[in-house]
Amino acid sequence: MSNVINDHPHVAPTTREKVLRAIAEVGYRPNHTARSLRSGKTGAIGLAVPELSLNYFAELADEVITVAEDMGVVVLIEQTGGDRDRELEALAGARRQMTDGLLFSPLGLGNDDAALLNVGFPLVLLGERIFDGPVDHVTMENVDAARAATSYLLDRGRRRIAVVGAHEGEVIGSAGLRLEGYRAELECRGLPYDERLIVDAGPWHRLHGAEAMRQLLDRGVDFDAVFAFNDELALGALRVLREREIDVPGAVAIIGFDDIDEAQYSLPSLTTIDPGRREIARLAVERLLWRIDGEQGNPERREIRSSYRVVERESA
Amino acid sequence: MSNVINDHPHVAPTTREKVLRAIAEVGYRPNHTARSLRSGKTGAIGLAVPELSLNYFAELADEVITVAEDMGVVVLIEQTGGDRDRELEALAGARRQMTDGLLFSPLGLGNDDAALLNVGFPLVLLGERIFDGPVDHVTMENVDAARAATSYLLDRGRRRIAVVGAHEGEVIGSAGLRLEGYRAELECRGLPYDERLIVDAGPWHRLHGAEAMRQLLDRGVDFDAVFAFNDELALGALRVLREREIDVPGAVAIIGFDDIDEAQYSLPSLTTIDPGRREIARLAVERLLWRIDGEQGNPERREIRSSYRVVERESA
DNA sequence: ATGAAAGCGCTAACAC
DNA sequence: GTGTTAGCGCTTTCAT
Numbered sequence: 001m002s003n004v005i006n007d008h009p010h011v012a013p014t015t016r017e018k019v020l021r022a023i024a025e026v027g028y029r030p031n032h033t034a035r036s037l038r039s040g041k042t043g044a045i046g047l048a049v050p051e052l053s054l055n056y057f058a059e060l061a062d063e064v065i066t067v068a069e070d071m072g073v074v075v076l077i078e079q080t081g082g083d084r085d086r087e088l089e090a091l092a093g094a095r096r097q098m099t100d101g102l103l104f105s106p107l108g109l110g111n112d113d114a115a116l117l118n119v120g121f122p123l124v125l126l127g128e129r130i131f132d133g134p135v136d137h138v139t140m141e142n143v144d145a146a147r148a149a150t151s152y153l154l155d156r157g158r159r160r161i162a163v164v165g166a167h168e169g170e171v172i173g174s175a176g177l178r179l180e181g182y183r184a185e186l187e188c189r190g191l192p193y194d195e196r197l198i199v200d201a202g203p204w205h206r207l208h209g210a211e212a213m214r215q216l217l218d219r220g221v222d223f224d225a226v227f228a229f230n231d232e233l234a235l236g237a238l239r240v241l242r243e244r245e246i247d248v249p250g251a252v253a254i255i256g257f258d259d260i261d262e263a264q265y266s267l268p269s270l271t272t273i274d275p276g277r278r279e280i281a282r283l284a285v286e287r288l289l290w291r292i293d294g295e296q297g298n299p300e301r302r303e304i305r306s307s308y309r310v311v312e313r314e315s316a
Numbered sequence: 317m318s319n320v321i322n323d324h325p326h327v328a329p330t331t332r333e334k335v336l337r338a339i340a341e342v343g344y345r346p347n348h349t350a351r352s353l354r355s356g357k358t359g360a361i362g363l364a365v366p367e368l369s370l371n372y373f374a375e376l377a378d379e380v381i382t383v384a385e386d387m388g389v390v391v392l393i394e395q396t397g398g399d400r401d402r403e404l405e406a407l408a409g410a411r412r413q414m415t416d417g418l419l420f421s422p423l424g425l426g427n428d429d430a431a432l433l434n435v436g437f438p439l440v441l442l443g444e445r446i447f448d449g450p451v452d453h454v455t456m457e458n459v460d461a462a463r464a465a466t467s468y469l470l471d472r473g474r475r476r477i478a479v480v481g482a483h484e485g486e487v488i489g490s491a492g493l494r495l496e497g498y499r500a501e502l503e504c505r506g507l508p509y510d511e512r513l514i515v516d517a518g519p520w521h522r523l524h525g526a527e528a529m530r531q532l533l534d535r536g537v538d539f540d541a542v543f544a545f546n547d548e549l550a551l552g553a554l555r556v557l558r559e560r561e562i563d564v565p566g567a568v569a570i571i572g573f574d575d576i577d578e579a580q581y582s583l584p585s586l587t588t589i590d591p592g593r594r595e596i597a598r599l600a601v602e603r604l605l606w607r608i609d610g611e612q613g614n615p616e617r618r619e620i621r622s623s624y625r626v627v628e629r630e631s632a
Numbered sequence: 633a634t635g636a637a638a639g640c641g642c643t644a645a646c647a648c
Numbered sequence: 649g650t651g652t653t654a655g656c657g658c659t660t661t662c663a664t
């Protein structure tokens with residue numbers, strides 16, 4: 001009977017028939033847990049993200065779950081809050097026994113923690129290439145995409161582009177990379193880089209975008225465009241600009257990053273970078289399952305990059 | 317050794333010590349799958365929602381995961397797209413073997429499907445009391461909350477309140493219940509109910525809120541307030557009002573429902589109903605775990621309601 | 633108080 | 649080709 005279920009090579013059609021009928025009759029359904037015990041595979045993968053309340057991660061999770069379902073595995077979601085300790089816990093914790101591998105979008109972990117990523121199970125990192133360690137990761141083209149955003153604004157005649165969402169001193173996180181892209185494009189065009197135009201923001205929530213924009217305005221720095229490092233920051237900033245009755249995009253153009261659903265519905269709707277979220281999800285799940293299906297020992301670790309695209313809307 | 321782990325009553329302290337040391341030495345960690353097989357419990361619960369890209373469900377999932385973690389179980393999320401077939405699949409499908417119970421937020425299932433909810437595992441419904449069947453469910457006070465929203469607008473002198481998000485003919489879904497609350501409050505105050513003020517909207521996305529508002533405006537019906545049946549609809553409607561340069565809340569006040577994060581950041585920020593999402597999540601998880609922990613046979617099925625609250629912001 | 637063993641349901645290997 | 653069986657790692661019962 002087991003032979004039938006797992007359709008082994010040599011089974012007489014007549015026997016197969018008989019067994020199948022019996023199975024249907026009794027309403028037999030194989031027990032997943034027992035299978036797991038026997039096979040050592042759970043049929044589940046973990047997805048560890050900062051928090052689902054952040055639109056970007058909710059939409060990412062949506063895509064991941066959808067792709068995973070197509071591939072026949074379920075997704076167990078964990079929230080780390082972007083907190084280093086909880087991220088470590090996600091890597092080491094008991095939950096890892098319930099999954100065959102982990103898609104991990106770290107935020108709190110730093111470069112020094114690279115060694116900790118040498119875990120004993122399939123692991124695929126989402127987001128930036130923060131670590132030197134030999135880990136698969138799927139990332140977006142942060143630098144290039146940020147250049148493209150900057151270039152987009154410059155092409156439309158903007159010359160003083162403020163940046164919202166920098167993380168001072170960071171080099172290899174999203175903020176660092178996007179700032180690098182911004183600088184590179186300015187430099188390439190022989191335009192000056194003015195530090196006063198750069199505003200830090202801690203977490204990338206709307207609230208902090210709003211705060212950052214208020215700061216910028218209160219400083220009295222002159223600017224004619226804003227490059228916000230994600231859409232939530234952009235929407236927060238946008239809200240403040242409109243509060244102060246500054247015309248967008250007339251007086252100030254604004255471009256975001258992520259292309260969350262919401263970007264279509266703000267007023268003005270938000271021009272932004274689509275980082276290929278769906279593609280990221282698909283690539284990541286595929287890679288992870290490939291590792292799970294035996295390519296574990298394969299030493300080749302890769303950086304997989306998804307393609308991006310400027311989405312033109314009303315704000316810039 | 318098993319006796320030590322499960323701390324049985326009669327173990328000599330010296331033996332316990334010895335075993336514990338050995339455990340530490342070998343780095344032994346109990347195998348979750350084997351435990352599951354033995355105990356018949358997976359340590360996971362399912363959460364089936366329409367889609368995570370909808371803000372309300374993302375935030376609900378956030379809360380559910382957080383509460384579940386506190387209670388020591390993990391959450392396996394499934395998306396149904398609000399589609400009847402996929403909802404049935406969520407109830408019957410193979411995934412049910414991977415969880416001890418299910419939190420289910422149905423959308424496509426109708427009253428006729430009540431019988432299908434007689435499943436052989438712990439099940440707690442989230443959302444409206446659509447079904448007569450003997451199933452636990454955690455719900456919000458839709459009718460009362462809708463009355464409160466209506467009352468709030470009436471108290472501020474609004475007399476012609478448009479409704480966005482009705483589902484024609486529906487009686488027991490969120491749309492039906494909220495419309496019932498709206499009508500009840502009007503009636504209670506002796507005010508007329510004008511059908512022309514009621515606009516249907518299919519899915520409750522921003523897009524459909526925008527469409528509905530355009531329809532309403534194009535019809536030329538006079539109104540001085542809008543009650544949108546959720547925040548996404550409200551934000552879509554708001555966007556159109558602002559496009560047409562209609563002053564909010566001056567000319568038209570608008571109130572939403574759900575209190576999603578975003579409601580704080582629109583311009584104007586959105587007055588809305590907080591349906592007690594966190595409370596819903598907590599009550600639902602607690603109830604489900606209670607069923608899982610042996611209260612299965614208990615015939616008493618309950619409707620648990622969370623409390624709501626009007627959140628006053630700028631839009632009304 | 634401790635150790636041994638049966639069995640949860642499955643699959644892969646092996647004997648028929 | 650088909651039927652039987654050992655054993656995945658745990659817990660619980662039963663001898664000791």
